[in-house]
Amino acid sequence: MIIKAQNITKIYKNGDIEVKALDNINFCVAEKEFVAIMGTSGSGKSTLMNILGCLDVLTSGNYFLDGQDVSKLKSNQLALIRNKKIGFVFQSFNLLPKMTAFQNVELPMIYANVEAAQRKKIAMDALTKVGLEKRIDHKPNEMSGGQRQRVAIARALVNSPAIIFADEPTGNLDSRSSEEIIKIFQDLNAEGKTIVMVTHESDIAQHTKRIIVFKDGRIMSDAPVENQLMVGENS
Amino acid sequence: MNLTESIKSAIMNVLANKMRSLLTMLGIIIGISSVIMITSVGNGFKKSVSDTFSQMGVEGIKLDIKDDKEIKDSDYFTDSDISFLKQIPDVKYVAPCVMNTCNVNLRTLGNTKMCVVLGSNDELKYASSIKVTSGRFLLSKDVTNHSSVAVIDSLLSRKIFGRENSVGEKIKAKFKNTNLDLTVVGIFESEDVGIASFGMPSYIYVPYTTLLDVSSSQNLDMIRITAYDKNKLDSLATQLVRLLEIRHNTSDKYYAQNSVQTMDTINNTLNMITTFIVFVAAISLLVGGIGVMNIMLVTVTERTREIGIRKSLGATDNNIKFQFLVEAVIITVIGGIIGIIVGYGGGIVIGNIVNIMPSFSINSVIITVLISSAIGIIFGVYPAGKAAKLDPIEALRYE
Structure with missing residues (x-):
């Protein structure tokens, strides 16, 4: 199991008022799965993403990532987990604006203390994989949204993480770019990558293999996708 | 993240805001250059005094009658x-x-x-x-x-x-x-x-x-x-x-003064004057250091999102703290080096005016670089700590 969530509860305290953002969540994600997490805003899906992505800590329960209990780890140990086991793809790309595509992709490996020569090779491979081998010296503002998100995906791949978390990866993109991105995710999944993607668009979710729907901090439904849409088949 | 990568990244950030970096350095430049200028001219004067005395032969004794008896x-x-x-x-x-x-x-x-x-x-x-x-x-x-x-x-x-x-x-x-x-x-x-x-x-x-x-x-x-x-x-x-x-x-009517003592007296007086002026110049270094801290705090706020991104990619609190500390030190050390050059130039100009050959030593260069790094560390610690403590989720949301 890549993800094993046991009774995960997250409570935000705002003065005297307690808000239960996640209420006793239980679910697992196995290796090579491609899961979509859906829900309206306020459903708790973002909170779950933050906890699963080791950016936030849970109030109670247990969270095992790649077999390791990460629910009790300190901030520096969580940083290490994020670096080695997790690849993030965000809605707003979150690339560093002053760095080139290559430098952005290289960054996680710098924190992982990978040697420069090897960094270069891995970063080039990752950028080639997302079809940006000719754009390595471009800065984010010199690229289209789809290209930026592809740089972000390349960056998520370089430390060979156990899982990729994508938070509304197509939210800022037009439909053509969205398809490109989904295609990359499907290809990565076919190669054996485990992917968890938050989205509120059901047609995007239909491209995954399993959909978990959240409402008010609980799981409403959790079902496999019967007929997974594959990019390039219908259009 | 190793030191080379930190320095590379710090230099990149310093160069990205050239004007601001230069203005931040100005306080350090003024402080360091005045210290260098004063000590080099002071040392030059001391050297000329000791040269004069060694020409006179330091084995001399002057026997004199006490004035106050x-x-x-x-x-x-x-x-x-x-x-x-x-x-x-x-x-x-x-x-x-x-x-x-x-x-x-x-x-x-x-x-x-x-x-x-x-x-x-x-x-x-x-x-x-x-x-x-x-x-x-x-x-x-x-x-x-x-x-x-x-x-x-x-x-x-x-x-x-x-x-x-x-x-x-x-x-x-x-x-x-x-x-x-x-x-x-x-x-x-x-x-x-x-x-x-x-x-x-x-x-x-x-x-x-x-x-x-x-x-x-x-x-x-x-x-x-x-x-x-x-x-x-x-x-x-x-x-x-x-x-x-x-x-x-x-x-109790006579006193003997040997030239070594005389030289010591002159040097002591000169040292006191130099120390005093250096102390005054040190205040400008302090002000410069506060300027560095101020700008670093602004930089941390401006780059909140960058800090969030770096943290999400696996940067530890220490990685972030180190990055900002290195940037502060780079600013003060570059300021210090410019200060050395300006100070030496000023020393030569003043030396020419008062007809003293200013004395420069490699030690003063090393000490200056150490002092400016120390200023960078002292005044960079607080902003760097602030950057390191940022919550990654909050930081990622920052616009």
Whole structure:
């Protein structure tokens, strides 16, 4: 199991008022799965993403990532987990604006203390994989949204993480770019990558293999996708 | 993340905001350059003082009468003290000093100039830094014969006769009660003492016996001693003072000053002045450091999102703290290096104006770089800590 969530509860305290953002969540994600997490805003899906992505800590329960209990780890140990086991793809790309595509992709490996020569090779491979081998010296503002998100995906791949978390990866993109991105995710999944993607668009979710729907901090439904849409088949 | 990567990334960020970085550095540049300027000129002056003293021979002792004591006639040094001191085994040369003033006619300008007349003997040549350029210095026979001969400095020669070499010419010296015709037998080199030469009196050396003849008293003002062994200077000085006190049947009237002490006194005074000015300059370094902290705090706020992104990619709190600390240090060290260059340039300019060769040392460069790094660390710690403590989720949401 890549993800094993046991009774995960997250409570935000705002003065005297307690808000239960996640209420006793239980679910697992196995290796090579491609899961979509859906829900309206306020459903708790973002909170779950933050906890699963080791950016936030849970109030109670247990969270095992790649077999390791990460629910009790300190901030520096969580940083290490994020670096080695997790690849993030965000809605707003979150690339560093002053760095080139290559430098952005290289960054996680710098924190992982990978040697420069090897960094270069891995970063080039990752950028080639997302079809940006000719754009390595471009800065984010010199690229289209789809290209930026592809740089972000390349960056998520370089430390060979156990899982990729994508938070509304197509939210800022037009439909053509969205398809490109989904295609990359499907290809990565076919190669054996485990992917968890938050989205509120059901047609995007239909491209995954399993959909978990959240409402008010609980799981409403959790079902496999019967007929997974594959990019390039219908259009 | 290793040091090289941190430095690379820090330099990139410093260069990304050139104008701001430069303005931030300005406080450091001003502080460092003024410290460098002051210490280099101060050290240059110290060096010139010690050079002057080493020319004079540091093995000298000056025997003098205390100013603040009631002095009887019998307390003054006399001619017989000279011959007495010469018999002491450790003493190499003994030169008496009698001081007086006179007016001489300036042939070129038609007016008169007041000169300091120093009466001494041939041995003064070894007990001071006088360099005879033409003619000769006083001889022992000049002293025994009470000869009317004079050794004058080249500057005075130029003033009186219009040329530097006036050996064989006569000077009309007007003393208080009497006049004396002196034959110039030697010229000595005017000392170039830089800024101090302005308004300095001209010196005329004559045999002390000759000078005593035109003076109202037979007292010697001072005695200069040269020792065989300069390591024994302190004990010899004490011994000589005691012997002279016994001879004059008095106590606590004389003091001995050796040139090493004199040099120490000058250096101590200079050190105090330098320390004071450096302290003032250090305040500007403090202000500069606060400026660095201010800008770093602004930078941290501006780059909140970047910090969030880095954290999401696996940067630890320490990675972030280190990154900002390195940036602060890079700013202060670059400021420090510019400060060194500006300070040295300023030192050379000031040195030229006051005629002192400024003294630069590699040590001061190393110390400066260390100090500027320290400023970077001290004033960078707080902003860097603030950056490290940012919550990654909050930071990622920051617009």
